Amino acid sequence: MDGRQRRILHCDMDSFFAAVHMRDEPHLTEVPLVIGGDPHGRGVVSTANYAARAYGIHSAQPAATARRLCPHAVFLRPDLERYRRESDRIMAIFLEFTPVVEPASLDEAYLDISDHLAPYDSATAVAAAIRERVGAETGLAVSIGVSSSRLVAKIASDWDKPDGLTVVPPKEVAAFLAPLPVRKLHGVGPATERVLIKQGIDSVADLRRRGREELAGVLGQFGATLHDFAHGIDPRPVGLPRERKxxxxxxxxxxxxxxxxxxxxxxxxxxxxxxxxxxxxxxxxxxxxxxxxxxxxxxxxxxxxxxxxxxxxxxxxxxxxxxxxxxxxxxxxxxxxxxxxxxxxxxxxxxxxxxxxx
Structure with a gap:
């Protein structure tokens, strides 16, 4: 990587599966909507709209639990082919702004716009234009995080959902990350979080107070990576994802x-x-x-x-x-x-x- 400042976007569709149904079936717009398995069986929740989330319903939760939390919610089975068609439309819009698009799933992608700001003045303006295009052409909302790395852009996209735009300039990265719980950092799952909490590390600020060697001693090579993440250092490039086996x-x-x-x-x-x-x-x-x-x-x-x-x-x-x-x-x-x-x-x-x- 040369000395130029990277400009990375993380684009994350809001309640994507549920939003597709609400757009196409307006009577679902005002009701708690859950996409997933049979609430009378052993299925799980794939996603839920924000009206349903207000009742404590969330992804990967047993559908039966979701039904207990909100008995009047509407439950629909996923229509994956329908979502894939919408995803293709959205990714095509992203590609009109930059050829460097890395889909992370059907409803999210990383974009590197470092060399593709024209005709806009800034990465913020590019992100605003993308949100407008997606909304106008698909009727769906996308939240976007803008920063100088994948790590921070991903966290930022979740900062002001739904339909949000959060920009974290390089000089504000340290202050933005410091108060966050360690689980917000890429790669920190429940097991790693428990290990860190046992070491008295609850927040990113706590991580910064530990040395690279100390963290590596606790978590191996990933400890050194976390040390970098805590300081906003994430050189991972945006590009075509390797085929997952x-x-x-x-x-x-x-x-x-x-x-x-x-x-x-x-x-x-x-x-x-x-x-x-x-x-x-x-x-x-x-x-x-x-x-x-x-x-x-x-x-x-x-x-x-x-x-x-x-x-x-x-x-x-x-x-x-x-x-x-x-x-x-x-x-x-x-x-x-x-x-x-x-x-x-x-x-x-x-x-x-x-x-x-x-």
Whole structure:
């Protein structure tokens, strides 16, 4: 990277799945709307409009819980092909402003406009023009964060939702990041957050008070990366994303678990999270893998490749639980579980109708 100042946008559609339905079916505009699985079954929430979020409903939550929180909410099954068509329209608009567009999912993308400010005077003006174009041509709202890095632009896009525009100039990055909880930083999940909190690190400001070597001693190489992030340093370029070969999640427990019912519950939650992320990317997959680490740190994996891509959360959770039973988890304390889906493909590519989110 040369000495010029980068100008990065993170564009994030507001309640994208729900917003498409509200635009096309105006009677849904004023009601709490939840897109996801059957609220009478074991499906999960994909997204919810802001009226539903006011009741505490959120993504990856069990749909049955959402129904208890708001019994009068309207529940709709996802229509992934419809969302993909809208996503293609939106990405095409982004490409009219810069060729450097990196889709992160169906409803968000990073744009590098460093060399593509004309005919506008600033990155802020480009972002405002994009918001206007998206709204005028699709009837949907997009929130945009503007800064000098992916890290800060991503956080900024969530700052003033819905329909927001937040600009963080380079000289304001340090002050913007300082009070944020560490979980706002890229790559900090629940397990890493727990490790940091145990070290007395709750905020970005706390991270800055620790040395690079100290953080690396706690978290390995990622500790050094977090040290940079805390200081607003993020050189990651924007470009075409590498093809993802798998997608998964894992968690290390504070206390080893021994009850099979507890492990099944964790795997169900992980399956919902993984499938939700796959659906957001318009993908599914055929190979399911479960990772188990015992209390003595032995680690095993069990995999199954299916004849057809995983159809919904319930199927993924079912396979994860079956694979768990091919391990010694029933007889050994377990300190870590993980669920991964591989052999990824575009959802619906084989022609079958996918039953998203159970």
């Amino acid at each position: 798998s997608l998964g999640v894992e968690d290390t427990f504070q206390t080893d678990i021994t009850a099979l019912v507890a492990m099944d519950r964790v795997l169900g939650s992980m399956a919902a999270h993984v499938y939700d992320r796959l659906a957001q990317r318009g993908q599914t997959g055929r190979t399911v893998t479960v990772k188990v680490r015992y209390g003595d740190y032995r680690t095993v994996t069990r995999s199954q490749t299916l004849g057809q891509p995983v159809a919904d959360t319930e199927e993924l959770a079912g396979w994860a639980r079956r694979l768990l039973r091919r391990t010694d988890a029933m007889d050994q304390p377990v300190r870590l579980l993980g669920v991964t889906v591989a052999n990824l493909t575009e959802a619906g590519a084989s022609g079958e109708q996918l039953g998203l989110f159970g």
